[in-house]
Amino acid sequence: MAATQPDVVITQIRRWIAEGRFAPGDRLPPGREIATSLGVGLGSLREAVRVMETSGEIVCQQGRGRWVAAARPVSRCTCGCACCCPPSGAVPGCRR
Template sequence: MTAAPARAWRLVLERIERDLLEGRFVPGDRLPPERELAAQLGVGRSSVREALRVLEVMGLIRTGTGSGPSSGAIIVATPQGGMSALLRLQVAAHGFPLDDVVRTRLVLESAVVTALAADPDRSTVDARVIVDAMDAGDLTPAEFLALDAQLHLALAEASGNVVIAAMMAGLRTSIESYVLAGAARIPEWDVTSARLRHEHRALLDIIDAGDSVRAGALIHDHISGYYAEAGLARELTPEE
């Protein structure tokens, strides 16, 4: 007897989750063919395909056609893609208020720069390359903000915490359109972008000096100040 179609695809997800937790699958492994999964779980192949589409959107697998080494459903575990998709949809549907997204960014990025400043083996080399690229005089606001997102993500990745890096990438991606729209409301973008570049360099210098307290305070003012100036969220106090 096959499972009810409305729930059948969930059985596939639960089976794959259990196999991952118990170590039967690891990144790089190929999932069994659709026909085999369907037979094992007593569901239709359409339910298996639906489950695989969900897993692909979540960033847990990639799928390929044909019969070569890249064919089939392969576990890749790329959480940034799935996190970005989830957060983008929740923000678009007003499930996550923008103010809460900003507060979460403050918590995560404060943790990132504090940890980096305290780490004697820290490296801000990649971040400085991006800061240098932001000095180009012909950048549009969209190009500048894309580099800005790369900079903040580079710091998260430098901290070594892959969960924070994935969450930050997802949060920033989820509000890309809001951030760009906010830039259009800033009357003197050249002045604002110059200030942001100055704050970026100051932040990296403070991190390299090992001053965790000042790094945390500056990243808070940097993020909350921009969102307030762009009219995206109310100005947040240090306690928030």
């Protein structure tokens, strides 16, 4: 059975992380850039991102980007803002 497009995206992002191209806390490229480089549609990319976010592998902030999740728990920000207090911990780049 052939891999689905979302599976291709998940496999490649995991490979990039394993190879050190992206480390915990690093911001991933924009979705269009990833989709274009892998030859998949944006719908397939979104599905892959949902799967990886649900599994805790990446952290997403609508309109701000996607980051590789921390390898270990990080200290939580105490300001309570949506920008750096998501369930998985602080998002790099918060200015609050």
